[in-house]
Amino acid sequence: MKLPNLQNTDKTLWAIYISMIVVAIIALFSASSMLVYKDNSVLGPVGQQILFIVAGVVLAFLIQFMPSYMVRIGGYVVLLLSVIMVWSLLVPHNPFAVTLNGATRWLNIAGIVFQPSELAKLSLIIVVADLLSRIKTEADKRKYFFWTLGITAVVALPVMTSNLSTAILICGIVFLLWILARIPFKFLGSTAGIAIIFLVLGYCIVEFGFVRQNREMKGLFGRAETWVSRIDRKFAGTSDDKTAPFVITDENRQEAYANVAIARGGKSPFGVLPGNSKERDYLPLAYADYIYAIIVEESGIVGALVVIALYLWLLFRACFISTRYGDYASMLMVMGLALMLTCQALISMLVAVGLGPVTGQPLPLISRGGTSALITSVYFGIMMCVSREQTELRNRQQESIHASQDEVPDIKVE
Numbered sequence: 092m093k094l095p096n097l098q099n100t101d102k103t104l105w106a107i108y109i110s111m112i113v114v115a116i117i118a119l120f121s122a123s124s125m126l127v128y129k130d131n132s133v134l135g136p137v138g139q140q141i142l143f144i145v146a147g148v149v150l151a152f153l154i155q156f157m158p159s160y161m162v163r164i165g166g167y168v169v170l171l172l173s174v175i176m177v178w179s180l181l182v183p184h185n186p187f188a189v190t191l192n193g194a195t196r197w198l199n200i201a202g203i204v205f206q207p208s209e210l211a212k213l214s215l216i217i218v219v220a221d222l223l224s225r226i227k228t229e230a231d232k233r234k235y236f237f238w239t240l241g242i243t244a245v246v247a248l249p250v251m252t253s254n255l256s257t258a259i260l261i262c263g264i265v266f267l268l269w270i271l272a273r274i275p276f277k278f279l280g281s282t283a284g285i286a287i288i289f290l291v292l293g294y295c296i297v298e299f300g301f302v303r304q305n306r307e308m309k310g311l312f313g314r315a316e317t318w319v320s321r322i323d324r325k326f327a328g329t330s331d332d333k334t335a336p337f338v339i340t341d342e343n344r345q346e347a348y349a350n351v352a353i354a355r356g357g358k359s360p361f362g363v364l365p366g367n368s369k370e371r372d373y374l375p376l377a378y379a380d381y382i383y384a385i386i387v388e389e390s391g392i393v394g395a396l397v398v399i400a401l402y403l404w405l406l407f408r409a410c411f412i413s414t415r416y417g418d419y420a421s422m423l424m425v426m427g428l429a430l431m432l433t434c435q436a437l438i439s440m441l442v443a444v445g446l447g448p449v450t451g452q453p454l455p456l457i458s459r460g461g462t463s464a465l466i467t468s469v470y471f472g473i474m475m476c477v478s479r480e481q482t483e484l485r486n487r488q489q490e491s492i493h494a495s496q497d498e499v500p501d502i503k504v505e
Contacts, residue, residue: 099479099482099483099486100155100475100479101155101408101475101478101479101482103408104405104408104474104475105475107401107404107405107408107471108148108151108468110401111401111455111457112144112148112456114386114397114398114457115456115457115458116137116144117365118385118386118389118457119137119378119382120137120365121365121366121368121371121385121389122368122371122377122378122382122385123140123378123459139461140460140461140464143462143464144468146465147464147465147467147468147469148468150465150468150469150472151468151469151471151472152472153472154469154472154473154475155475155476155479158476159418159420159421159476159477159480162217162424162473162476163217163218163420166213166218166221167214167221169210169213170211170214170215170217170218170246172210173207173208173210173211173214173246174211174245176198176207176211177207177208177211177249177250178249179198180195180196180249180253181249181252187199189204194253195253196208196253196254203462204462206462206463208250208254208257209462209463209466211246211261212257212260212261213428213466213470215242215243215246215261215265216264216268216424216427217427217473218242219239219243219265219268219423219427220268220420220421220423220424221420222235222238222239222242223235223239223269223272223423224272224418224419224420224422224423226272232272232273232274232275232278233278235272236274239265239268239269240282243261243262246261247261247262254451255450256438256450256451257452260431260435260438260452262286263434264427264431266279266283267427268426268427272423344375345374345375345380345381345449346445348370348373348384349370349374349384349444349445352370352371352381352384352385352387352388353384353387353388353443353444353445355369355370355388356387356388356390356391356392356394356395357387357391358391359391360392360393361390361391361393362387362388362389362391362393362394363389364390365389365390366389367389368385368388368389369388370384370385370388378458378459379453379458379459380439380442380443380450380452380453380458381442381443382443382453382454382457382459383395383398383439383440383443383454384443386457387443387444398436398440398454399440402432402437402455405429405432406429406430406433408429409425409426409428409429409430409474410426410429412425412474412477412478413425413426415481415485421477421480421481425473425474425477425478428473429474431470432455432467432470435452435454435455438450438452439452439453439454439455439458455467455470456468
């Protein structure tokens with residue numbers, strides 16, 4: 092059995108990956124204080140997450156040595172299974188469905204609780220990238236556009252009922268892949284226009300109370316009221332009292348304590364230093380959706396910029412990989428995966444600093460969550476796999492050139 096050549100691995104991607112893990116462990120030790128209190132153990136909640144991270148590192152290491160064609164085949168299989176799972180969440184009285192904070196997004200299978208939408212996001216990118224890479228003619232552009240549009244709709248529609256931000260994120264990444272695949276503007280423009288009209292109509296329907304009055308609609312789109320209230324609270328404002336933004340209520344508790352955390356961190360370029368956060372004890376989900384606010388509080392603007400730089404570094408590295416030798420499907424796949432992680436991180440950070448409505452999007456690899464850490468590691472493993480194949484291809488081409496040069500006979504001129 093031939094052992095893998097570690098020299099062909101992508102050292103830059105590994106540096107980004109390990110750096111994010113270091114940031115995650117430091118932030119989680121501080122942000123998980125409430126979990127430590129409930130668990131009555133210092134290392135319990137954090138140690139559990141570290142185990143998931145270690146498992147993720149092993150998973151990424153193994154995936155990077157897989158052939159990329161196996162990754163694409165696996166993408167189709169996982170997409171089929173994840174579509175079945177996300178649609179099963181709409182089935183009433185599903186014994187495997189788990190509801191938390193009014194949202195039914197999780198499945199409990201054999202004691203393992205996870206979000207099938209996370210698997211759907213990953214596999215959808217792989218499948219869409221593979222289909223778009225088959226475009227050879229103008230007729231193919233129309234064909235595979237509608238193919239990928241239909242597949243995306245099948246994934247996004249059930250996800251939208253409980254997690255609008257994830258559905259929008261999925262559609263946004265597919266839209267960017269269409270742009271990279273040079274899909275005609277008439278298709279892109281019409282699809283974007285229909286999507287905007289659909290969202291505006293949905294907002295108006297909920298705002299005028301149709302969902303509240305219809306029991307069947309409320310059962311299917313019960314989370315719609317939550318989306319509208321968050322948007323109204325963020326952008327509209329309902330009080331003439333100038334002190335209202337500074338009053339902490341049950342509705343604005345997350346945003347308010349996140350703002351306080353960021354204000355405390357802004358007093359110094361390096362914040363209040365790790366371990367000295369106060370808002371972690373008051374901020375709901377400080378270890379998950381709002382971990383970036385805790386990072387800013389404890390590390391200041393320096394820590395905030397370091398985290399931003401890591402995700403931008405990942406995106407730039409993906410762009411570099413995509414411009415090297417390799418097949419078109421791998422290029423689209425790498426760009427799609429990097430864009431998904433970067434855009435999700437951007438949304439999470441914007442929410443944490445108060446520049447967007449609450450969405451529930453975690454910070455990839457840094458927020459606490461076992462299955463999230465594992466799936467994000469799979470993202471990195473696939474990108475490392477493509478980069479390794481490109482390096483090996485380039486090495487073989489160089490060896491072939493050198494071998495052909497050595498075979499040229501010397502011609503002596505007498």
